[in-house]
Amino acid sequence: MSKIDSYRRNFLSGLAGTAAAVTIAPGVFLREVQAKPADEPISDKVRWGMLIDINKLSDGGDACIEACKKEHGWGDEKHSNDQQDAQWIRKVKVTEKMTGKTMSLPVMCQHCETAPCVDVCPTGASMKRADGIVQVNKHICIGCRYCMMACPYKARSFVHETLVDQRPGTPRGKGTVESCNMCVNRVDAGKNPACVDAAPEAMLFGDLNDENSQISKVLKQYGGTQIRADLELNTGVRYWGI
């Protein structure tokens, strides 16, 4: 622990001292530590992605789901019924009809490259950031739920009631649609998404555009399956073991 802290301190002081260097060459130095300077806009040179090895998820993703709830504060709606409660990520149990083979996997927004939810949204509230993260801009979401109709992964929820005490990093409110946003607040701060930190043995987060990133390397070597690959949405979330 102390070793990491001292590393971190050295790293930070180095960064502060060479602030000029950072601004001149942001990509080169910071890419590998997954952070951009806080006051610089995100760039489309990056495409964030996630790899989930479901064979290593001993709990089928329960820990990820708990971490997500804790991070974003969904799942304790007072009035909504079970069908109306928001769920950003869920554990899906799949049983193949003929063979009876079963598996469990966490399913959330797959962060499609060509996202149907973005196409159908009349106001542009359903949006894809330059770095590939798909999210809802709740400021301009009118709550028409067309994106929920369009999403092939059933990844979106509608907030059916007034909320209080939201997480500061995750504004959520009545009458808007929401979904997994790959923890943009954490990613922008150079952290991993909460679910990845909750199951580091099975999940990997990184830049799909950077061929030297871990995720790109393992995906190049072993591939990664998309759910409903037939729709050719080129998802940012890939799986092993499905």
Place this chain on the structure above:
Amino acid sequence: MLRIQSTFTRFLKQSVPLAVLLSFLSVTLLSLSACDSEPPALMKASKQFDSDEIRDKHVAHMRKNHMDELMHKRDETVYNGIRTQKYSLNACINCHVPEQHNGEVLRHTNPEHFCSTCHGYVAAKLDCFECHVDHPVKQPTTSISNSIQNYHNSKAHTEIKSYIQANVSDEIATLSLAKNVTFDTNEVSDVKTDQSNKASSKKGSDQ
């Protein structure tokens, strides 16, 4: 001639109620402007500026422009992922709203809430808190060091490490592993903001 006259009388007839309405409106507006226009007293911020001069500048700027600054910052954050403290709604709340007030959480539904005091006074709808939290909250975060520790112990890490060592040059391997040493960008941004503040005093005075 007759036609013109009739048009004229018709116009007069129509304009009488209009004139009555206009005079009524102007009287109302005049009486409004004659009202005591002193804004209501606001709750004191938890952090105070070093000098009154900076504070007065901040107050003058924000009283007039807070909605534009927040709106601009909102788009910068949502679209560009810029999450610096300056003009961040959370930063405003953290300083202007106490964690507890009279032993309770101070919500925007309470007229004593910093934002609600004025918004109630001028009857302007306060939309932010439909989604944003209206009081300071300490975000429960998963311990970074713990997760790194887990990661280093994990099988996946060992596998990836060995894969990288087998396939990629040492230099990249070390860099890749350094990736997991995440850090708090807020600290970085604070350091950076300090420096830029020194560089441009104009920018800094708004803070």
Place this chain on the structure above:
Amino acid sequence: MSTNTVFSEVKNSGLGYWAVLGFFGLLALAGIAAFYYIHHHGHYVTGMNNQIVWGMPHVFAIFLIVAASGAANVATVGTVFGKKIYQPLGRLSAFLAVALLIGGLVVLLLDLGSIGHVIEMAFGYINFKSIFAWNIILYSGFIAIIAVYLWTMMDRSKASKKLYKPVGIINMIWRFVLTMGTGSIFGFLVARQYYDAAILAPLFIVASYVYGTAIYTLVLMASFKMTGRELGDAVLNRLRYTLAIFIALVFFLELVRHLTNLYATEHHGVESYILNGGPFSNLFWYGQILFGSLVPMFLVWCTFLRNNRMALAVAAALAVFGGLAQIYVILIGGQSYPLVLFPNSETSSTFSDGVFNAYSATLPEYLLGIGGVGLAICFLIIGMKIFRLLPTTLSDASVDPHHS
């Protein structure tokens, strides 16, 4: 336009007029009350949820919007195809279309989760890849075109007479695109088993003629009866056979759609769910097919019932009912069937994966939807009082001089 037709506003504004207006006004008010209730509490007070995201209000809204396009068809036949007998019917047709459209749009608007953000949308960005965004333009354009169209029908100037036909043609094309746009809301949903089919666009176009003609017939009969005007069989028979032919066309397109689906193994699941044994089967077979299509066709074409006005009124009412059933089955039934994340597999989760989603509308949803109908009719009745929409007579002799 036949020059000898005389139009007049509703003059006998006795108790009857105000009673009808009051009744539909109350429906509209109930709708507004329902809106406030839902808006105040949030959508948890409705039966809609994260699976059935569009519910009863949308059934009414889509029905009204589609019907609006069809209601204007009566005017189109008179203008574009030069059928003289339809021309006296044009004004009411165009006005009814606007009334229905506004009723439907208001329902759609009032069901939004964050209606306050619509204002921002008006000044902000509109995503033109969205069918919804297209529809906003198509709907507002439709209202503008109808306004000009009404002017060409009601003004006596030379300019308006000259524009009558061109505007009629533009109106027809615009309606064509508009209804296609409404159908495409579903047609472009790639992942839903029951939607994702281009045939939904033409299906909606033909269905619009059915709903529109049915509502128009009912409105014409009621308004003529209540204002004591003469309505001859010649006009009614035109509407009667138009209605039946379009019902037959919808029937045919539905047949094609389901047969196509039944051929593809991928769609067997959803087809057997809708057609055979699921909660929507009764509504489909009895509501849409038997009472919504076959019975009305029988009532129109049965020789015993020729010139029988009661039979026509019942047929039109049943066609409206069948239309609502059709939209309900498409909209709710389509959402009720689970998304297929993993083909050939059974899925389950805490988020209703792999289950047939149940839906039962709550009272506020019904009220909101019916409120839209109330608003549309209110608008129409007030319009009849202000404008000269109705011909003083549609007797057989007046519409067809060669009538024997």
